[in-house]
Amino acid sequence: MRHPLTDRFDGAAAVIADIEQRVADTADHAGDTHRLIDAYHPKRLRLAISEIIEETETTKTFRLQAVDGAVLPPFAAGQYVNVFRDGTSRPYAISSSPANTDHYDLTVRRVPAGRISNLLNDTVRVDDEVVTTGPMGTFHHNPLFHGEDVVFLAGGSGVAPALSMLRDIADNRLGRRFHLLYGSRSGGDVLFRDRLAELVAEHPSLRVDHVISDPEPQWIGRTGFLSAETIEELAGPLAGRMVYVCGPQALYAYALEQLRALGHPRRRIRFEANGAPSDPAARSDWPADSDPAEEVTVTAGGLTFRSPRRRPLLDALEDNGIRPEAACRSGECSLCRIRVRRGQVHHAEEARLRLSDARFGYIHSCVAYPITDVELDL
Numbered sequence: 001m002r003h004p005l006t007d008r009f010d011g012a013a014a015v016i017a018d019i020e021q022r023v024a025d026t027a028d029h030a031g032d033t034h035r036l037i038d039a040y041h042p043k044r045l046r047l048a049i050s051e052i053i054e055e056t057e058t059t060k061t062f063r064l065q066a067v068d069g070a071v072l073p074p075f076a077a078g079q080y081v082n083v084f085r086d087g088t089s090r091p092y093a094i095s096s097s098p099a100n101t102d103h104y105d106l107t108v109r110r111v112p113a114g115r116i117s118n119l120l121n122d123t124v125r126v127d128d129e130v131v132t133t134g135p136m137g138t139f140h141h142n143p144l145f146h147g148e149d150v151v152f153l154a155g156g157s158g159v160a161p162a163l164s165m166l167r168d169i170a171d172n173r174l175g176r177r178f179h180l181l182y183g184s185r186s187g188g189d190v191l192f193r194d195r196l197a198e199l200v201a202e203h204p205s206l207r208v209d210h211v212i213s214d215p216e217p218q219w220i221g222r223t224g225f226l227s228a229e230t231i232e233e234l235a236g237p238l239a240g241r242m243v244y245v246c247g248p249q250a251l252y253a254y255a256l257e258q259l260r261a262l263g264h265p266r267r268r269i270r271f272e273a274n275g276a277p278s279d280p281a282a283r284s285d286w287p288a289d290s291d292p293a294e295e296v297t298v299t300a301g302g303l304t305f306r307s308p309r310r311r312p313l314l315d316a317l318e319d320n321g322i323r324p325e326a327a328c329r330s331g332e333c334s335l336c337r338i339r340v341r342r343g344q345v346h347h348a349e350e351a352r353l354r355l356s357d358a359r360f361g362y363i364h365s366c367v368a369y370p371i372t373d374v375e376l377d378l
């Protein structure tokens with residue numbers, strides 16, 4: 001049968017024939033193909049905690065190795081794995097070097113009401129097993145588009161992917177200039193201080209500046225926030241440079257404002273996905289007259305339950321024992337995509353929906369909120 005695209009685009013017939021041939025080739029080696037995909041992009045990894053490093057009073061680094069001692073799938077510096085625990089999951093950036101695939105380091109800071117981060121800090125011991133996804137995420141250097149002179153604005157534990165990127169440059173002898181501007185509340189909150197200093201001392205293309213907002217009396221470095229003035233003074237002209245941003249949610253709006261004040265274009269700024277909005281109803285696009293605390297009825301997976309409007313549907317489903325596939329929990333990866341059969345749902349702006357999703361009623365449940373009673377197809 002003639003493909004409908006053939007008449008609409010020059011060359012479509014050749015492209016379609018090529019795709020069909022590749023699909024046929026793949027079918028001939030389906031077993032090998034699946035083994036290769038499982039090795040490089042496994043859905044799940046069984047890992048054991050081989051070491052726990054106390055970074056600060058509130059932060060630990062967990063070193064994870066395959067339970068069978070196997071080499072782990074490769075990753076790009078900046079990627080994360082999703083850790084499953086307590087009926088839910090959370091993504092944590094890998095802070096170790098991509099040059100060492102015998103382990104992943106995950107650096108986890110305690111946060112108020114942080115269900116999984118606090119559970120990991122309080123209960124996980126050496127030799128415990130953890131189930132994760134394989135490495136995921138798009139927050140990594142792209143040599144085609146990001147250039148070889150980059151700036152990274154980090155806040156708090158958002159420095160974890162920056163450390164992995166710095167280690168990548170050092171271990172793989174990449175000719176990239178990398179300037180980390182790292183904001184912390186106090187000197188005692190600074191993570192990886194010695195390791196960052198060692199990397200900078202050994203590699204002239206790397207630079208790290210600490211900026212402390214609430215310094216101890218003995219702090220002698222830079223103070224304040226990652227303001228436009230501070231960024232300009234420390235990093236110099238940003239023109240043509242990619243700026244990565246990773247940290248607490250409050251940093252994102254603040255950093256965007258400061259970078260815009262410096263005239264830096266939005267396309268030269270990369271934000272790491274960072275969870276569902278902490279207060280979706282505080283956003284200007286929250287539907288007027290919808291009390292975020294009021295409960296609505298959710299029907300899904302053969303169950304019917306009540307949940308407040310402000311609770312993301314993914315969390316509401318997990319609360320009731322329903323576990324859709326999920327990873328980023330930030331609207332980006334699309335793994336938690338489900339269909340709304342009936343009812344009205346509000347999406348946070350983080351949702352990276354395909355054009356066809358709205359047409360066919362699909363949502364990213366991690367950043368979607370039920371405004372009316374809803375019925376979902378899982």
Ligand code: FES
Nearest residue numbers: 327329333334366
């Ligand atoms: S879990 Fe990634 S988009 Fe929802």
